[in-house]
Amino acid sequence: MKQEFPKGEIKSIQGRSFTIRGDDIDTDRIIPARFLKCVSFAALGEQVFADDRKELKGNHPFDLDHNKGANILIVNDNFGCGSSREHAPQALMRWGIRLIIGESFAEIFFGNCLALGIPCLTATKKEITKLQNLVEEDHTQKWYFKLKELSITNQIETVKLDLEEGAYNMLSTGKWDATSQLLDEEEKIKYTISKLPYLNNFR
Amino acid sequence: MSSGTLYDKVWNFHQVKELPGGSTQLFIGLHLIHEVTSPQAFSALNEKNLGVKFPNLTVATVDHIVPTSNQQRPFSDPLAEEMLATLENNCKTHGIKFHGIGSDSQGVVHVMAPELGLTQPGMTVACGDSHTSTHGAFGAIAFGIGTSQVRDVLASQSLAMNKLKVRRIWVAGELQKGVYAKDLILHIIRHLGVKGGVGFAYEFAGPAIEKLSMEGRMTICNMAIEGGARCGYINPDETTFRYIKGKAHAPKGPEWDKAVSWWKSLASDSKATFDDEIQLDGSSIEPTVTWGITPGQGISIKETIPNPELLPKNEQQIAKDACKYMNLKPDEPIEGKSIDVCFIGSCTNGRLSDLQEASKIVKGHSVATGIRAFVVPGSQKVAKEAKEKGIDKIFLKAGFEWREPGCSMCLAMNPDKLEGRQISASSSNRNFKGRQGSANGRTLLMSPAMVAAAAINGKVTDVRNFLQE
Ligand code: SF4
Numbered sequence: 001m002k003q004e005f006p007k008g009e010i011k012s013i014q015g016r017s018f019t020i021r022g023d024d025i026d027t028d029r030i031i032p033a034r035f036l037k038c039v040s041f042a043a044l045g046e047q048v049f050a051d052d053r054k055e056l057k058g059n060h061p062f063d064l065d066h067n068k069g070a071n072i073l074i075v076n077d078n079f080g081c082g083s084s085r086e087h088a089p090q091a092l093m094r095w096g097i098r099l100i101i102g103e104s105f106a107e108i109f110f111g112n113c114l115a116l117g118i119p120c121l122t123a124t125k126k127e128i129t130k131l132q133n134l135v136e137e138d139h140t141q142k143w144y145f146k147l148k149e150l151s152i153t154n155q156i157e158t159v160k161l162d163l164e165e166g167a168y169n170m171l172s173t174g175k176w177d178a179t180s181q182l183l184d185e186e187e188k189i190k191y192t193i194s195k196l197p198y199l200n201n202f203r
Numbered sequence: 204m205s206s207g208t209l210y211d212k213v214w215n216f217h218q219v220k221e222l223p224g225g226s227t228q229l230f231i232g233l234h235l236i237h238e239v240t241s242p243q244a245f246s247a248l249n250e251k252n253l254g255v256k257f258p259n260l261t262v263a264t265v266d267h268i269v270p271t272s273n274q275q276r277p278f279s280d281p282l283a284e285e286m287l288a289t290l291e292n293n294c295k296t297h298g299i300k301f302h303g304i305g306s307d308s309q310g311v312v313h314v315m316a317p318e319l320g321l322t323q324p325g326m327t328v329a330c331g332d333s334h335t336s337t338h339g340a341f342g343a344i345a346f347g348i349g350t351s352q353v354r355d356v357l358a359s360q361s362l363a364m365n366k367l368k369v370r371r372i373w374v375a376g377e378l379q380k381g382v383y384a385k386d387l388i389l390h391i392i393r394h395l396g397v398k399g400g401v402g403f404a405y406e407f408a409g410p411a412i413e414k415l416s417m418e419g420r421m422t423i424c425n426m427a428i429e430g431g432a433r434c435g436y437i438n439p440d441e442t443t444f445r446y447i448k449g450k451a452h453a454p455k456g457p458e459w460d461k462a463v464s465w466w467k468s469l470a471s472d473s474k475a476t477f478d479d480e481i482q483l484d485g486s487s488i489e490p491t492v493t494w495g496i497t498p499g500q501g502i503s504i505k506e507t508i509p510n511p512e513l514l515p516k517n518e519q520q521i522a523k524d525a526c527k528y529m530n531l532k533p534d535e536p537i538e539g540k541s542i543d544v545c546f547i548g549s550c551t552n553g554r555l556s557d558l559q560e561a562s563k564i565v566k567g568h569s570v571a572t573g574i575r576a577f578v579v580p581g582s583q584k585v586a587k588e589a590k591e592k593g594i595d596k597i598f599l600k601a602g603f604e605w606r607e608p609g610c611s612m613c614l615a616m617n618p619d620k621l622e623g624r625q626i627s628a629s630s631s632n633r634n635f636k637g638r639q640g641s642a643n644g645r646t647l648l649m650s651p652a653m654v655a656a657a658a659i660n661g662k663v664t665d666v667r668n669f670l671q672e
Pocket of ligand 1: 266267311334550551609610613614
């Protein structure tokens with residue numbers, strides 16, 4: 001069953017997890033450039049990591065049966081670098097990813113994920129390696145992420161995570177959704193319009 | 204912090220409120236859309252059950268994917284046809300004015316909007332395309348946005364933005380014969396770097412800028428983004444007003460004078476403070492060509508390919524990559540380098556004066572054997588006016604192809620592409636690896652007149668040789 005897209009306050013996420021190993025995985029690898037030419041993001045989920053998957057002929061983490069339905073991705077350093085295209089987080093989200101944990105993220109990628117309600121949290125290299133090993137030991141285990149505690153646990157082992165304050169506040173209050181914020185106060189927009197000469201016959 | 208600049212004034216007019224995350228909600232006066240970045244935005248709007256708030260402040264055209272040889276519908280590329288049909292539908296559903304195929308105002312979005320008088324001083328202009336900075340030539344704050352921001356502007360006519368710093372680039376003197384706006388901006392980017400403008404709006408000012416026509420000013424602002432500045436602008440003056448007057452969307456009757464006096468009040472004050480100021484001498488600039496894989500890798504026509512080892516540390520790696528990719532050797536001259544394809548067009552240099560200047564070079568000559576050369580007017584209006592002046596004939600007679608308007612080989616999303624290792628002399632704005640449609644194709648950026656000279660000689664040529672005849 002397809003999960004719903006993120007909505008409102010994001011305080012906890014639970015589900016199965018898997019890893020994509022490697023530093024500097026860029027947006028072109030996450031979603032190859034040729035998929036830019038599309039009229040809707042809807043089909044992007046199937047194309048995530050398309051070229052890597054083709055190369056691995058069904059053995060890529062995004063193809064393995066036991067990862068179907070998983071929603072937590074554990075990555076390494078500088079994930080999402082390269083072009084600023086939003087297709088990359090869109091593709092991950094539409095495949096089903098709801099939370100990404102890694103050593104670090106490219107700034108624009110981080111922002112684009114946040115704007116979709118997908119938290120990207122960080123931990124030290126040592127902690128990430130530990131988490132990746134734990135995750136890979138047993139694909140069936142469930143992981144629990146709590147924003148307030150900034151940690152993820154399988155109820156035996158717990159890994160502490162990091163998130164900048166601005167992003168933390170936006171997720172915990174549901175204010176990560178830019179569109180709804182902009183629609184909050186229509187009166188103020190109307191007021192701005194009323195003061196713009198070129199929208200008022202230069203009166 | 205800057206104050207009293209055009210950027211500050213226009214920003215203040217459009218500020219809606221401070222947002223919780225610390226950014227500003229900024230009202231967008233003119234929103235331009237095209238077929239590539241808008242469809243996903245409309246579908247995101249549908250997913251959120253939202254409509255278009257002010258359909259009359261969004262204007263659409265089709266440019267990126269249009270074929271330039273046969274514009275018969277349906278297009279032969281089904282994906283291109285689907286993108287166009289989707290835009291048509293979205294415009295119809297939401298009541299947005301669409302200047303589509305068959306309309307005499309269709310064209311590259313940054314060419315057609317100014318032609319219609321849509322772009323005016325003091326506006327905020329946004330479009331899902333990085334070269335939206337072009338519209339800053341009119342004294343507007345204009346910047347490119349991503350798809351989710353296109354969605355936000357459709358939904359609310361506003362955006363969450365952080366205010367930029369302002370750097371004034373003062374260009375003294377006067378451009379010499381054979382040196383054009385394109386040479387000036389390539390020179391600026393060369394010296395400030397492709398990331399030099401990150402976090403800044405660029406104000407271009409000074410005698411050399413003031414002397415430029417509106418079309419030259421658009422060329423300058425168009426490439427501000429290639430220097431890292433998300434927007435670039437020029438203070439409005441009589442040249443600006445003369446260009447706008449009489450255009451379809453220009454203020455009319457008694458409104459005109461009121462508009463002009465408001466526009467005048469927006470120019471940066473003589474006592475304005477800038478976050479940074481830079482001065483250049485316009486008279487010393489020579490025709491400039493890029494040799495590498497970023498628009499910052501430019502040299503004058505008389506210089507040689509730089510030796511990567513002798514460059515500043517942070518430029519060495521990319522220079523080495525560029526030499527390898529371009530198959531150029533350090534210390535080799537750029538003048539005389541053989542080329543395969545010549546492209547005159549794009550939102551940087553696809554306007555009437557660009558074609559006119561290039562045609563002056565071409566007149567009485569022919570394209571060298573083995574060279575494929577073509578002209579793609581920036582819009583239907585440019586094409587029409589060029590034909591009226593017989594410019595198309597000059598190009599055709601010389602052996603150029605004369606095409607229908609569109610983005611064409613600027614980014615090769617349509618059938619116009621380089622093949623294999625081909626190297627082009629191009630009047631467009633990006634020379635990134637693979638930009639012109641072949642994964643290992645190569646691009647040399649230069650002014651349209653320089654492209655014309657290259658087409659005739661089959662190699663990179665100093666256009667001034669043609670001007671002395
Ligand atoms: S001409 Fe080139 S840069 Fe301009 S809008 Fe088209 S693709 Fe973009």
